[in-house]
Amino acid sequence: MYILTIEGREEQGAFSVADDDGDKVLYMFEEEDDASRYAILLEGDGYPELSVMEVDDEIIFHVCEINEHKYTVITTNDIVVPPIKKDYDFI
Numbered sequence: 001m002y003i004l005t006i007e008g009r010e011e012q013g014a015f016s017v018a019d020d021d022g023d024k025v026l027y028m029f030e031e032e033d034d035a036s037r038y039a040i041l042l043e044g045d046g047y048p049e050l051s052v053m054e055v056d057d058e059i060i061f062h063v064c065e066i067n068e069h070k071y072t073v074i075t076t077n078d079i080v081v082p083p084i085k086k087d088y089d090f091i
Contacts, residue, residue: 001028001057001073002035004042007049015042015050017083019070026064026071027080028055038080045082 003026004015016024029035032052039050064071074080 001030001055001060002032002052003028003055003060004035004039004050005053007051014053016069023070026060026069027074028060028071029074031076034074034076038074038082042082047082 005013006015014026016026019025027038029038029052032054035052039052043049061071063069
C-alpha cells in the first residue's frame with residue numbers, strides 16, 4: 001500500500017481529504033504508479049511537493065482503526081481527482 005506525505009516531512013503525517021461530512025479520509029493506493037500520478041495532479045494544483053511512501057497494509061489499517069480515522073483504498077480500477085477546494089490535511 002502507498003500513501004502520500006509532504007516531501008521532507010514524511011514522518012509528520014499522511015495526505016487525507018475531507019469527505020462530504022467533513023471527516024478526514026486517508027487515501028491509500030494499491031499501486032505506486034497510481035499514487036505518483038495523483039501526487040503530480042495535486043502538485044499541479046498548487047499542493048506542496050509530495051512523496052510516495054510504501055506502508056505495511058496491516059499496520060496502516062490497524063493504526064487507522066484504533067484512531068477511528070477513515071480511509072479508502074484506491075485500486076487500479078478507481079479514478080480519483082484532486083479536490084476542487086483545498087479540503088485536505090496531513091494526519
